[in-house]
Amino acid sequence: MSELNDLYQSVILDHNKRPRNRRKLPAATRVATGDNPTCGDQCTVYVRMDADRIGEITFEGSGCAISQASASLMTTQLKGKTAAAAETTFNEFAEIVKTGNAPEEFSELAAFAGVHAFPARIKCATLAWHAALEALKQPDKTPEPQQ
């Protein structure tokens, strides 16, 4: 059970049960969807840029506890960041997930260190992040007209 407890840290369980920012964002200027073809899970990330910073970021999709918690935590971590800073955060996150080593006093993202013992689940942890980075590479579009 100990590896499982490392995988399903309380932060992860909490974000799975009560995902933050899981909703469509009508004011989004950038949108991208990521697929995990092995399991059929999908994650769509919506971003509204405020000049060169992420003004608002939300997601929609269904998936396992790891993917849902990862998407939820990601939105709380990326808000206010530039695209370049978001990419840096992702690289740090990906390193934690792959190696299991989080730098001391790292953000809540360190909760994902336990994923490294379950290589089949790394894709679940990074699904939303890949969608977010994809969105951040796009030029801004006019948001969908409100109904």
Add this chain to the structure above:
Amino acid sequence: MTSLAHTRADFPALNQNVGAHPLVYLDNAATSQKPRAVIDAISRYYERDNSNVHRGLHALSMRSTDGYEAARKRAAQFINAADPAEIIFTRGTTESVNLVAQSWGAANLRAGDVILITEMEHHSNLVPWQQIARRTGATLRYVPVAGENAQHGLALDALDKLLTPDVRLFAFTHISNTLGVINPVAELCARAKKIGALTLVDAAQSIGHEPLDVRALDCDFLAFSGHKMCGPTGIGVLYGRRALLDAMPPWQGGGGMIASVEYFNTTYKPSPERYEAGTPDVSGAIGLHAAMDYLDAIGRPLIAGHDNSLAAQARAALAELPGIRILGPEQNSKRGGLVSFAFKEVHAHDVVTFADQDGVALRGGHHCNQPLMRKLGLSSTTRASFYIYNTPEEIDALIKSLHKILKFFGS
């Protein structure tokens, strides 16, 4: 239920721990474990008889050829085909379906023709038809699945409306790998035949469990894989009626399938060589032969009764769990040896990861059945599938593990 627990000793891979727990292998619908007899037959072939088939005249080549052709004869007998020439060795079910689509489909389908399949088809009996429909201008049509949990199986009352005279081929699965439902193959074949459509049966999920008789089913094509019936990976069978196979064009060109080659023209051998270009999987065929012998020594009616009653037992125990949704028919008589389910609160991937820590091997995902999953409003399910060597105690282990998972996630 007859206990077949004594067969566990025949399967070396079952005798291991996963972490601290003995392996409970419930992923048989994906692939079965292999008995010693099959592993030994393959080793023996490589240690004694290994040689290329057909073209050699020396002792080893003749032994290889004899072994390969004996496997073909055995496969014909295994499904009661009239003629070994009706057995084409392929890589498995997927390649068998692709062969029919690429060969028969490309030669016979035209704009205005309809290919009828069902909503419960594995991607391997769906994507090849999509591809050939696009290439030929034919259209693809689906027999729907009925019920919010697909509990009514195929909507057969709609079949007469769907089986119109422009349907050229009806391809469907015998047992659904996602729902566990057993389709009435003989009835479906008879109804297709009445309007002059050919039939292709995907027997991937039934071949290793129950007796199959292509002449009693009266199907035109039947496809299966060796690895789901105790045989090795990389080998499978396409059965086809002789008259059809003799009339179809080859789908791949190369050695072994030709009668005569000139610079700009080739004539082909008849079936089955016509469809087996290149060096075949000889060791695979020999392993498959041993697998068929192994299954028949136990007795397929016995195996079917055993596997189906384990699934029924598992289904009854699963139904007690909170927030569970079980797919497929409610009557056990309509189900094969697998159960597929989803929890409201816990995703299939989390279930599979947790169960694995208890040594219980399950499968979670869309089971190569994305359109059906979407229709049922699911992205994935967890599946437990049973075979000869599984025991009621293993169902207890499964249920115990699921209780732990539900408790952990607080449902």
